[in-house]
Amino acid sequence: MQHFSEQSWVDFVRGVMAPKVGDGINAHLVADCLQCKTAYDAWGRVGRMAVQEMGYAPPENLVRLVKLAFENTRTDQPQRDWTVANLVFDSLAQPLPAGVRSGALNTWQMVYEAEGLTVDLRLGRGAQSNALHIIGQVFDKKAVRALQDKASVELSTIQHRLVATAPVSVSGEFQLEYQTKDDLWLSVKAEDRNAVRIPLALQDRGN
Numbered sequence: 145m146q147h148f149s150e151q152s153w154v155d156f157v158r159g160v161m162a163p164k165v166g167d168g169i170n171a172h173l174v175a176d177c178l179q180c181k182t183a184y185d186a187w188g189r190v191g192r193m194a195v196q197e198m199g200y201a202p203p204e205n206l207v208r209l210v211k212l213a214f215e216n217t218r219t220d221q222p223q224r225d226w227t228v229a230n231l232v233f234d235s236l237a238q239p240l241p242a243g244v245r246s247g248a249l250n251t252w253q254m255v256y257e258a259e260g261l262t263v264d265l266r267l268g269r270g271a272q273s274n275a276l277h278i279i280g281q282v283f284d285k286k287a288v289r290a291l292q293d294k295a296s297v298e299l300s301t302i303q304h305r306l307v308a309t310a311p312v313s314v315s316g317e318f319q320l321e322y323q324t325k326d327d328l329w330l331s332v333k334a335e336d337r338n339a340v341r342i343p344l345a346l347q348d349r350g351n
Contacts, residue, residue: 150187157184157191209327209343212302226331226339229256229263258340260285263332265342277321282312282332290316295334299344302327 155161156169173181210228233255251268262283269276278299282291295312299320308322312332332340 150183154187157187205327206343209302209329226341227258229258229340229342231255232257232262256340256342257285259334259337261291261332261334261337261340263340263342265330267344274324275321276324277319278330279319280317282316282318282334290314291334293335295332298331298333300329300331301325302329 152161152165152169156166161169169180173184231254233253235253251266254265254267256263256265262285264281264283266279267276268279280297282295283289284291284293291312297310297312297318297320298306299308299322300306307325307328308320310318310320312318312334328344330342330344332342
């Protein structure tokens, strides 16, 4: 019995095979060829993984902001007194429960880390307005508690134009509310540390 090459299976699961050849493979599978069914199942899993991998691509605006942050930290630039935080959790990257995937998502959570701090952000959009709000808490990872040093948060544009500011409470909490703008940065400023900067490409979220 004739079997098919790996290249044929790759083209078949991608749907780019000539119709006549594809009909022949379908007929072969109907004939219950165990070897070819095993190959089809294996390459089908690879194809589904490749499609899912495309969904993990970060928003274009966020990639641009991160690239700009690296550009600003080149060796030929003056040393900055701030550090770009690392994203360690994004609720929008998690699969939604069945039954709510088509519903509007108005709130989400992101967690960042830098300079020994963990910044937990809960973001939301007003139901009937363009207003956005951030409720956050800053943790000192070394002390395993909320940040209790004198600290504040600032929201600014990429050109360092201040949009909003708020103090961080003794329990490490803060809250901001503002109108939607493109390419914003959230900065957490605490004593004896570099400011922690977080890029917020909010226009790509919650839509």
